[in-house]
Amino acid sequence: MKTVPIGVSARHIHVSRAHIDILFGEGYELTNFKELTQPGQYAAQETVAIVGPKGKFDKVRILGPARPNTQIEISRTDAFSLGVNPPVRESGQIADTPGLKVIGPKGEIDLERGAIVAARHIHFHTSDAEKWGIQDKQLLRVKLVGERPLIFEDVIARVSEQFALDMHIDTDEGNAAGVKTGDYAEVLD
Known part of the structure; x- marks a missing residue:
């Protein structure tokens, strides 16, 4: 039998270096809160709020390290609550996806794209x-x-x-x- 461990992912965000600077301040470094199963990946201590046309989620965990592009991974249920309709996509495939507002302690970003339901x-x-x-x-x-x-x-x-x-x-x-x-x-x- 071929068995694999399951990881259930709650809503989270991957953030680019430029967006970390906007959300938390120039040169800010994410703090490792907990190692994840994938080598070199971690849940950061830092969280942000994400806002859509119909709703908002506070304390959305950032996963580090910084990524080339900011991407928000939500469930279909989360999407209904936020009022967006993201496609099911592999991580990193954010072309033609809806954006959301991201609010940090030092600034905010209106993402043009980046919300997906992870495949x-x-x-x-x-x-x-x-x-x-x-x-x-x-x-x-x-x-x-x-x-x-x-x-x-x-x-x-x-x-x-x-x-x-x-x-x-x-x-x-x-x-x-x-x-x-x-x-x-x-x-x-």
């Missing part, structure tokens, strides 16, 4: 992918065995020497299956 995916270290015969960008079927078991189709395999084995789903998906971070899923094919 469910599994990070594979190259050695794990080779062992299981999985290719980068391959679409997988994955069974989540929680309170309400279900099978997800079109789970994107992301393969890199930089990754650690981990499946990423959002809170809507985790709630639908009754799973939480640290539970396991089974790769079917």
Whole structure:
């Protein structure tokens, strides 16, 4: 059986260096609050508010380190509350996505684009992918065995020497299956 740990991602934001300077002040450095499963990635101590046409969320966690582009990852339920309709996308694919206002302690940004519902995916270290015969960008079927078991189709395999084995789903998906971070899923094919 091919099992992978599950990581349920709550709403969060990745911020560019230029936007960190606007939101927190010139030269500000994010503070590592907690290491994440992917090497070199961390939840920052810092949070911001995000504002859409219909609603606002305070204390949205920044994930570090700084990224080339600012990107906000929300669930479909979050999108309804904010009043936006972001596409389901892989991280970094922010063309033709809605923007939101981001408010920090020192400034704010009106993003023209950057809000997505993250496509469910599994990070594979190259050695794990080779062992299981999985290719980068391959679409997988994955069974989540929680309170309400279900099978997800079109789970994107992301393969890199930089990754650690981990499946990423959002809170809507985790709630639908009754799973939480640290539970396991089974790769079917």
